[in-house]
Amino acid sequence: MKLDATTIAALAEHLESCELQARDTTKITDAYPDMDWDDAYAIQFEIQRRKIARGHRIIGLKAGLTSHAKMKQMGVTTPVFGFLADNYAVPDGGECRISELIHPKIEPEITFVTKAALKGPGCHIGAVLAATDFVLPGIEVIDSRYRDFKFDLKSVVADNTSAARFVVGGRPRAVSEVDLRTVGIVLEKNGEPVAFGAGAAVLGHPAAAIAMLANHLGARGEEIPAGTLILSGGITEAVSVKAGDAVTLRVQGMGSTGLRFV
Numbered sequence: 001m002k003l004d005a006t007t008i009a010a011l012a013e014h015l016e017s018c019e020l021q022a023r024d025t026t027k028i029t030d031a032y033p034d035m036d037w038d039d040a041y042a043i044q045f046e047i048q049r050r051k052i053a054r055g056h057r058i059i060g061l062k063a064g065l066t067s068h069a070k071m072k073q074m075g076v077t078t079p080v081f082g083f084l085a086d087n088y089a090v091p092d093g094g095e096c097r098i099s100e101l102i103h104p105k106i107e108p109e110i111t112f113v114t115k116a117a118l119k120g121p122g123c124h125i126g127a128v129l130a131a132t133d134f135v136l137p138g139i140e141v142i143d144s145r146y147r148d149f150k151f152d153l154k155s156v157v158a159d160n161t162s163a164a165r166f167v168v169g170g171r172p173r174a175v176s177e178v179d180l181r182t183v184g185i186v187l188e189k190n191g192e193p194v195a196f197g198a199g200a201a202v203l204g205h206p207a208a209a210i211a212m213l214a215n216h217l218g219a220r221g222e223e224i225p226a227g228t229l230i231l232s233g234g235i236t237e238a239v240s241v242k243a244g245d246a247v248t249l250r251v252q253g254m255g256s257t258g259l260r261f262v
């Protein structure tokens, strides 16, 4: 760790204020170029602690930057992990208020729900599939607190990996009923298809993203508990949205989910 506890608390307060007030900021590594990965996750953890202290619940986890398309779009090379707070959840087919966000984009993702705990190190795709209760379509709404979505990996980890809103729905399936590598997805905006992909875009198999998350937590002595909802990361580039847009994600064999921006 390169930052002291006071600086970590101040940066968490700053980033969470930007989130709550929907205003952007320069990336924090500009002022703290020496901060390391542990500092970045400590800031994210402090944001989580602040939310829990105000009565929020953490209702899921996320992996991000897990596809080549996303890594290329953002100019980075390593996946990152974050959390989902209760107020991020939008009901299936529900509304998301643009005024609460800075510059939202949507991502088509495969959502996992676990039925057994997953603990690294050494977690692999097989362990993830055995511990998965079901998978279902999910759309993540990301909203980097950094100006123009410009960041490096440590800044985006501190900013809870741009997490803002998400919706899940459709038809939950057991992993034995689908091939998560070849499963096709179509993302539609206002009835027009705007992005296409297959599950393998995420690290060769979306379950690999969950295994990486378990190994990441395992290195900290933590695990993914049974019953956890996890977004495995955008399959395609993120797509910008504005008020008035209605978006739908169709996943082969898993139905669809969607939301409207107002």
Ligand code: OOG
Pocket: 063, 064, 065, 066, 067, 070, 074, 107, 140, 142, 143, 144, 156, 161, 162, 163, 232, 233, 234
């Ligand atoms: C970081 C979050 C990326 C994903 O699914 O790849 C992410 C960002 O691109 O702002 O959630």
Ligand code: MG
Pocket: 062, 063, 064, 065, 107, 109, 140, 142, 231, 233, 234
């Ligand atoms: Mg995402």
